[in-house]
Amino acid sequence: xxxxxxxxxxxxxxxxxxxxxxxxxxxxxxxxxxxxxxxxxxxxxxxxxxxxxxxxxxxxxxxxxxxxxxxxxxxxxxxxxxxxxxxxxxxxxxxxxxxxxxxxxxxxxxxxxxxxxxxxxxxxxxxxxxxxxxxxxxxxxxxxxxxxxxxxxxxxxxxxxxxxxxxxxxxxxxxxxxxxxxxxxxxxxxxxxxxxxxxxxxxxxxxxxxxxxxxxxxxxxxxxxxxxxxxxxxxxxxxxxxxxxxxxxxxxxxxxxxxxxxxxxxxxx
Amino acid sequence: xxxxxxxxxxxxxxxxxxxxxxxxxxxxxxxxxxxxxxxxxxxxxxxxxxxxxxxxxxxxxxxxxxxxxxxxxxxxxxxxxxxxxxxxxxxxxxxxxxxxxxxxxxxxxxxxxxxxxxxxxxxxxxxxxxxxxxxxxxxxxxxxxxxxxxxxxxxxxxxxxxxxxxxxxxxxxxxxxxxxxxxxxxxxxxxxxxxxxxxxxxxxxxxxxxxxxxxxxxxxxxxxxxxxxxxxxxxxxxxxxxxxxxxxxxxxxxxxxxxxxxxxxxxxxx
Numbered sequence: 001x002x003x004x005x006x007x008x009x010x011x012x013x014x015x016x017x018x019x020x021x022x023x024x025x026x027x028x029x030x031x032x033x034x035x036x037x038x039x040x041x042x043x044x045x046x047x048x049x050x051x052x053x054x055x056x057x058x059x060x061x062x063x064x065x066x067x068x069x070x071x072x073x074x075x076x077x078x079x080x081x082x083x084x085x086x087x088x089x090x091x092x093x094x095x096x097x098x099x100x101x102x103x104x105x106x107x108x109x110x111x112x113x114x115x116x117x118x119x120x121x122x123x124x125x126x127x128x129x130x131x132x133x134x135x136x137x138x139x140x141x142x143x144x145x146x147x148x149x150x151x152x153x154x155x156x157x158x159x160x161x162x163x164x165x166x167x168x169x170x171x172x173x174x175x176x177x178x179x180x181x182x183x184x185x186x187x188x189x190x191x192x193x194x195x196x197x198x199x200x201x202x203x204x205x206x207x208x209x210x211x212x213x214x215x216x217x218x219x220x221x222x223x224x225x226x227x228x229x230x231x232x233x234x235x236x237x238x239x240x241x242x243x244x245x246x247x248x249x250x251x252x253x254x255x256x257x258x259x260x261x262x263x264x265x266x267x268x269x
Numbered sequence: 270x271x272x273x274x275x276x277x278x279x280x281x282x283x284x285x286x287x288x289x290x291x292x293x294x295x296x297x298x299x300x301x302x303x304x305x306x307x308x309x310x311x312x313x314x315x316x317x318x319x320x321x322x323x324x325x326x327x328x329x330x331x332x333x334x335x336x337x338x339x340x341x342x343x344x345x346x347x348x349x350x351x352x353x354x355x356x357x358x359x360x361x362x363x364x365x366x367x368x369x370x371x372x373x374x375x376x377x378x379x380x381x382x383x384x385x386x387x388x389x390x391x392x393x394x395x396x397x398x399x400x401x402x403x404x405x406x407x408x409x410x411x412x413x414x415x416x417x418x419x420x421x422x423x424x425x426x427x428x429x430x431x432x433x434x435x436x437x438x439x440x441x442x443x444x445x446x447x448x449x450x451x452x453x454x455x456x457x458x459x460x461x462x463x464x465x466x467x468x469x470x471x472x473x474x475x476x477x478x479x480x481x482x483x484x485x486x487x488x489x490x491x492x493x494x495x496x497x498x499x500x501x502x503x504x505x506x507x508x509x510x511x512x513x514x515x516x517x518x519x520x521x522x523x524x525x526x527x528x529x530x531x532x533x534x535x536x537x538x539x
Contacts, residue, residue, distance in 0.1 A: 035360070038353035042414035042495075052410040052419075059409040080311055087308035090301065126521035130400070130488045134505060138329045139322030144312035149319065218400045221491070225312075228401075235404050243405070247397055254396045 059240065066244040074227060074249055080144055081226035082253070085213030088148045092155035092212075093205045099156065100163035107167060107189065121164075124157025129215050133222050147224025151212050159204050166200040167193060206261045213257055217250055329510065336518060337511035344500055348519055350414050351496035354489065355482040358421025363475060366391075366426045370433030371459060376445065377437060379455075391434070395427025399485050404492040417494030421482050428481070432474035436467040472538045476531050483527045487520045 039045065101107055103121055108114040133150035140146050175192040183191070220228020227246055234243040308314075372378055373387035403420035410416050440463050448462045490498025497516055504513035 034356065038356050041350060042353050042357060042418050044357055044415055044418050048415055052415070055409045056406075059405065083308035083311035086304055087312055087314055090305050090308075122525065123521060126524050127517060128484055128488045128520075130491060131501070131517065131520075135326070135329065139326035140315075140318055141322075145314055145318065148312050148314060214396070214398055218398045221400060221404070231401065232404070235401075235408060238408070240405075247401070251393055251396045255392065 062238075062240040063244040065241065066248060067239075067241040068245065070242045071245045071249055074230060074246060077225075077227040077230050078249060078253060081213065081216045081220070081228065084144050084147050084151065084216040084219070084224070084226055085209060085257075088151035088155060088212045088216070089205060089209040091148070092152045092159055092208065093201075095152070095156045096159035096163060097201075099160040100167060101189075103160055103164040104167035106170070106172070107193065118164075121157045121161050124153050125161060126157075127154070129154040130218060130222060133219050133224055137223060142223040144225040147216060147219040147226070150219060150224070151215060154215075155208050155212060159201075159208060162204050163197065163201055166197050170196045203265060206265055210254070210257055210261055214254060333510040333514040335511065336515045337509070338515060340512050340515055341519075344497065344516060344519060347490075347495070347497045347500045348523065351486045351490075351498070352483065352523070354414050354417045354421060354486040354494075354496055355479065357418045358425055358482045358486065359475065359479045361418070361422045362425035362429050362478075365422075366429035366433055367471075369426065369430045370437055371463075373430065374434040374437035376440075376442065377455075377459060377463060387430075388434075391427050391430035393427070394423050395431055397424065399424035399482075400488065400492060403489050403494045407493045412493045412495070414495035417486060417489040417496060420489065420494060421486060424485075425478050425482060428478055429475060432477075433467070433471060436470040436474070437463055439470075440466040469538060473535055476535055476538075480527055480531050484524060487524075 099117060099121065102109070102113050102117045105114065108117075129150045132153045133146055136146045136149045136153075140149065170193050174196075175188055178188045178192050216224070216226050217228040217231065220226045220230070221232045223229065227250060231243055231246045231250075234240070234246060369387055369391060372383050373391055375381070375384050378384035378387070399420045402423045403417055406416035406419050410419075444462050444466060445458055448458045453461070486496055486498070487501075488498045490496045490500065491502050493499065497520060501513055501516040501520075504510070504516060
């Protein structure tokens with residue numbers, strides 16, 4: 001007698017389709033429909049891609065070789081982008097700390113504070129930093145400062161939320177033991193919760209430093225200075241060989257930051 | 270007992286740490302303050318200026334209220350377009366990032382040189398922000414959602430590729446060795462050994478990028494790549510602020526919903 005093939009753990013089943021129940025079939029159908037509609041609405045098709053190929057080849061031809069000499073003039077813009085990333089991350093980290101404690105269910109003083117703080121954080125991170133920049137520019141005018149404020153708003157939303165989740169996940173054992181031993185609320189936090197949360201906090205800050213530097217480039221598109229501003233003008237003026245140079249510098253910059261982050265992460269955590 | 274042990278460990282950790290790093294702590298603090306001052310100067314960081322500007326900001330908010338809900342119907346199409354760009358911009362890269370990741374992962378790559386080239390490609394694609402790709406592609410192939418999807422695809426290949434090859438490199442070496450010992454071909458080792466092993470990580474990082482791309486595709490419109498960002502930019506530049514704020518509300522709402530869906534799917538997978 002031939003045994004019916006049973007799925008072996010770790011191996012894909014012999015016939016996946018035959019094991020689908022009616023619900024899964026319906027879900028699969030809906031998903032297929034969604035994709036079909038998406039492809040239709042966004043004009044993504046093989047034909048469209050083929051039609052785009054000559055334009056892309058022409059673009060690549062203009063992008064290479066990069067304008068190497070142009071790179072030497074970009075020093076100031078690169079420094080500005082770096083500065084935007086650094087100051088935005090530092091300010092956001094400082095502001096996110098207290099907000100995270102207000103937004104963590106287990107240490108927040110009162111639900112009246114907890115819920116509004118959560119809502120504000122959701123709005124902060126719900127709107128992309130680029131849109132924040134559009135709004136902030138109205139208040140403080142064009143320039144790197146607007147970019148910094150926009151990044152800080154967005155980043156506070158994300159870091160505080162992640163940190164609040166980390167605080168909620170803290171092992172309650174040490175906290176209870178310390179409370180039982182008569183430690184004050186402040187000491188419970190400093191010696192019980194903080195050591196568990198700190199490595200995560202630092203690693204979020206490092207991650208967002210990288211993220212902010214990258215975003216600082218994009219913020220240049222809406223007038224927030226730095227290398228993005230230069231890049232925006234190069235592309236608008238069809239100086240693609242200059243744009244390539246700016247992109248190469250950008251990649252080098254991010255790679256270096258990535259390495260620094262990796263090193264710091266190993267050191268600290 | 271367990272909690273007492275944890276407490277000991279935690280306190281011991283803190284005490285040891287404090288003794289060892291008190292001076293380092295000062296040094297790090299000084300470096301950070303120095304960096305902050307340097308960066309603040311360079312970026313014209315100016316809190317009084319911000320406070321001075323606040324009335325203008327409130328005025329802007331005042332002109333935005335109340336949101337113009339009559340445009341909701343008109344906004345449905347761009348909103349859908351945004352979601353569709355994100356869906357395709359996350360799905361298409363999976364098929365391109367996965368082979369690239371297998372070339373890049375040092376433990377399964379056919380040759381170290383191939384691995385190095387694949388890594389440079391992945392790193393380059395990931396580093397250039399999708400908005401920069403979008404702007405370049407819009408100039409090349411014209412306005413619309415199509416360059417938007419392409420831009421998301423390029424950036425996401427880099428992002429997913431990195432997640433994937435890190436997962437492949439972290440997959441258990443015993444598994445691969447055991448399969449190779451049975452004489453399985455390279456393809457079989459990957460298909461039946463590595464792939465099932467990394468599938469949960471793959472799905473979770475793909476979900477992460479789906480969320481990321483939904484956020485990104487809301488702003489692609491700023492450079493003319495379609496979606497709700499385009500509607501927002503038009504509303505802002507025509508000073509139709511109540512309409513702009515409707516766009517913003519829709520964006521926040523849709524991102525919250527996506528967040529929930531993603532969290533639900535993640536809890537199902539892992």
